[in-house]
Amino acid sequence: MEGIVIKSRSGAYEVQVGNRCYTCTVRHHLIEEEKRRLDETKEMPYVELIAVGDRVRISTSTPTEGNGYIEACLPRETQFGRIRMDGWRQVIVANLEMLLIIFAARHPTLKLRMLDRFLVTAEASDVEPVICINKIDLAKLENVQRELKLYEELGYKVVYTSIVTGEGVDELRETMKDKISAIVGSSGVGKSSLLNALQPGLQLRTGEVDARIHKGRHTTTEVMLLPLEFGGFVADTPGIRTLGLLEVDDEQGLDIHFPEMRPYIPECKFAACTHQHEPECAVKSAVETGLINPLRYQSYLRISGFKEGRYERNSDKRRSDRNTRRRKR
Ligand SMILES: Nc1nc2c(ncn2[C@@H]2O[C@H](COP(=O)(O)OP(=O)(O)OP(=O)(O)O)[C@@H](O)[C@H]2O)c(=O)[nH]1
Ligand SMILES: [Zn+2]
Structure with missing residues (x-):
């Protein structure tokens, strides 16, 4: 049976299938497979393997009772969450x-x-x-x-x-x-x-x-x-409801998340331009000529400042990742 995880609490998941709900635990083989995958890819682990919103395949030994096992997790379309300070990935939804x-x-x-x-x-x-x-x-x-x-x-x-x-x-x-x-x-x-x-x-x-x-x-x-x-x-999601910005996995850089900046980013003189103080910055020129709204640009500056102030080491790492990536292009 296929269903959707609507609630998670200390290793037990509520899975909705049609209009029925099953309380499920994760099959051990899924956890083992994930361990092997992490060993191979050296990716940072997830805080929890299964998140609310995941589409899963479940099995029940006695379908009349409301218990079952999560046998497989279908590929995710999106992951809304944050990177914890220790680097682990936490998927909220x-x-x-x-x-x-x-x-x-x-x-x-x-x-x-x-x-x-x-x-x-x-x-x-x-x-x-x-x-x-x-x-x-x-x-x-x-x-x-x-x-x-x-x-x-x-x-x-x-x-x-x-x-x-x-x-x-x-x-x-x-x-x-x-x-x-x-x-x-x-x-x-x-x-x-x-x-x-x-x-x-x-x-x-x-x-x-x-x-x-x-x-x-x-x-x-x-x-x-x-x-x-x-x-x-x-x-x-009680924790994120009033939060302005999640610590998103943002190795792409902040500029890309401002749609109006996207066309100008490749035109900047420096590949890793932060559009703050660099010369020949196409984004800044677009702000000056009114092609980009100055208030939105201010938001960009504020958000990048916020991130650098609070997550300095992360931002440094991201910036260097981004430089390597951009040089490849
Ligand atoms: N005039 C007017 N008042 C509204 C409207 N929607 C909500 N309110 C009032 O605004 C106040 C706050 O509404 P809530 O629904 O409690 O706001 P909330 O965003 O859930 O607030 P928190 O629970 O504190 O996060 C209440 O007194 C509502 O009656 C609206 O469309 N027009
Ligand atoms: Zn620039």
Whole structure:
């Protein structure tokens, strides 16, 4: 039988097959195979072999009971997660298809620089970002649309919603239908209210762990996929909900995650140009001539600063990896 892992807890996995759920453990041979693979490839290990969102093949000895074994894990389309400080790879949600980034038009204020961080997170994990501007009843639609125009021009989908007028809720449902999505957004933007409008009773767990994660303390954040009755799943990821940027496996460099920079990157004089202080930088020229929005460029600078400040050794390593890679081209 084939199913999808909707919950994981200390080695036990809830696997949904059709509308039934099985509690499964991983077959030993899978763990052995992974060990052999790591020995050969010298890749860094995963914190956990199976992640929420994985499509798996399971077997049950007595199908009437709700227990089984995970026999195989099907190849992942995407891996949304982070590289831990010790280098191990932690997949928070496998096969995530959409990152729903929620802001409020007002109360709290729309923060476009924070939106840029979320967009980078999505781009870096190959997950499609969808921007949702909630509480549109509190602002003039045209004004908000003007602020978001740049993002629509970059090709990002923007949905305007209100749980007061019900506007946009159908469109949001349509957007999430049959996909695995995760929701991010600051406190108070209306994440819980929106989910409840999409499907009455649908609830995220409280985000208490967020504060502890920010302080870097060790916390296990249990991720769950909540089935949507109109099709698809929404990931409840308490730890990442308000986080601006995951420590993504970013050896490609940050610039590539800004779609408007991509055409200019190969035109820079230096292959490893950081587009900050180097001469003959095509990205900087494009900012100066107005081809790249200066605020987006500022976000780029801020995010790269953030990363270098906080993960200095990693960034150095990434930069040198990237130099080698770019030289090959
Ligand atoms: N006017 C208006 N108020 C809204 C809308 N959506 C949510 N709210 C209100 O905004 C407040 C916060 O909404 P929540 O759904 O709790 O926000 P949240 O993002 O889940 O917040 P956290 O749980 O703190 O992360 C509540 O008082 C909601 O009633 C909306 O579309 N319009
Ligand atoms: Zn450059």
